[in-house]
Amino acid sequence: MSYVDGFVAPVPKAKLEEYKKLAQLASQVWREHGALDYREWLADDAPVGEVTSFPRSVQMKDDETVVFAYIVYKSRAHRDEVNKKVMDDPRMKTDPASWPFDGKRMIFGGFAPLLEE
16 A cells, blocks of 8 residues: 655746646655655646635635645655655755745645545
């Protein structure tokens, strides 16, 4: 059984290329340290809902879009090992103020398998 970290983040449309470069670096670092898969997806059909939605979950502004990302690991223990290495990697030691998105509005969590077919 695998384990997944999932993320939803608001990204200013004007900073999408800068965000993509950060995502490419993150993908490289996570994979080098053992992640099985790393994917980032740009909202294409994610309307603002009346009560809840991906845009509402991150308090998306008019000049932003939503990115959905996930990282796959062998297990939660494997995730913890990989993430420790990633957090110790000097390439990931950046000031959140320099990020091309608002990390305070990003939502994330680790997910155990419910169904894998």
